[in-house]
Amino acid sequence: MRVRREPPKGTVIGFAFSVASCSLSWQDQVMACHHDLAQVDIYEKLPVPFGLVRFGVAPDHPEVKNVINTFTHTARSDRCAYYGNVTVGRDVTVGELQQAYHAVVLSYGAEDNRVLGIPGENLSGVYSARAFVGWYNGLPENRDLKPDLSCETALIVGHGNVALDIARILLSPLDFLRTDITDCSLAALACSKVKRVWLAGRRGPLQVAFTIKELREMINLPGTQPVLNPADFTGLENAVKDAPRPRKRLTELMVKTALEKPREKAAMVQAAIPRLWGLKFQRSPQEVLPTPDGTRVRGVRMALTRLEGLGESAKAVPTGDVEELECGLVLSSIGYRSLPLDPAVPFDTQHGVIPNSSGRVMGVPGLYCSGWVKRGPVGVIITTMNDSFDTAQSVLEDLQGGVLDVSVSREGFGAVGSILHSRGIRPVSFSDWEKIDAAEVARGKAAGKPREKIVDPQEMLQLIGH
Structure with missing residues (x-):
């Protein structure tokens, strides 16, 4: 979620929700939107969004996937930006994200x-x-x-x-x-x-x-x-x-x-x-x-x-x-089980989680976590929703309590985009995803299905001219 209106003294309150795998916790962004100066950028490993809702929910449970409508509404907010095709920990480090944003939330689930x-x-x-x-x-x-x-x-x-x-x-x-x-x-x-x-x-x-x-x-x-x-x-x-x-x-x-x-x-x-x-x-x-x-x-x-x-x-x-x-x-x-993402991020290998207190990463101010990488791979969608509300509330409390230093402006994607460009990485925007979405729906209609997923990332990128 992005802030189009800057707070006093030219500071920008920016949050990066960094998703390295396919278990995106979009509820965090909805909560962060409660702060009217919050600008949230979402980084996702794949070109396509929605994580486990797309890749984990059983295909014969389409009603569960209706939550995508809420996610889409959030992503279209003028205070939100989506950057797919970006692997955090490889294309950009967590340390680089921390330099670009006031807060970084890791919500990359359990990819093993x-x-x-x-x-x-x-x-x-x-x-x-x-x-x-x-x-x-x-x-x-x-x-x-x-x-x-x-x-x-x-x-x-x-x-x-x-x-x-x-x-x-x-x-x-x-x-x-x-x-x-x-x-x-x-x-x-x-x-x-x-x-x-x-x-x-x-x-x-x-x-x-x-x-x-x-x-x-x-x-x-x-x-x-x-x-x-x-x-x-x-x-x-x-x-x-x-x-x-x-x-x-x-x-x-x-x-x-x-x-x-x-x-x-x-x-x-x-x-x-x-x-x-x-x-x-x-x-x-x-x-x-x-x-x-x-x-x-x-x-x-x-x-x-x-x-x-x-x-x-x-x-x-x-x-x-x-x-x-x-x-x-x-x-x-x-x-x-979750895996370590970046050497800069503490990780409990025995339990497969990032050590945290209510989503606050232990010993790293301004770094947060949510979802399975926070509490382990248990529960259903509603469990993850409630968990992400807890993390988002911690971010807002730290913002209001002065734990997060917003006296210095952060460039957000302005800085990260330059890093990605220098490394030959071209992010996928949400409007790019909507082109992929339209193609999948059209292919599905031809086959008598609601959607035919494109499974090759290179084909996805070719479709949007990357």
């Missing part, structure tokens, strides 16, 4: 994934959830993934919303996916042989991380049947009587689903319903098993676990027993 750390993880047919989601959502770095969907059984390791998203995409009728999913992904899914998807977690039903909306959507997915073991839910209705309402309702839905479709009917269900999915609890992957030629996955050896402790804090402890689950596709959905 946690690994299983087990033998066989690098076999063909094993993918991270992050890469798979990026593939079907058109994230440029994952456009060439080409996952092998020629098997009948897939195993997803993880019990979060992303795991359910992937299961739903694998099993959905194609008509459900004619949204902004990429054409190459839609074509691959049309040829997919996957008809069984198991979601395994090392803990139990009371520790699942997905939410009731996503579970209900999965249960009601046409042409599919949930297969849950009633024994996994014995006594849980009493155990959650005093639990918070969201956890209680979620558990009750799992119990109801398990009791309605007993395990002993699984064979009959399998014969009648072409596609199945189920939740497997207290199983921790121990080894990805190779095919006889050693080239790709044929299954996963799982360590059975028991729980120590109660509720959210329960720990999974191996029992010593193991079982093998046959599958030809493994997707690891055990979490994301």
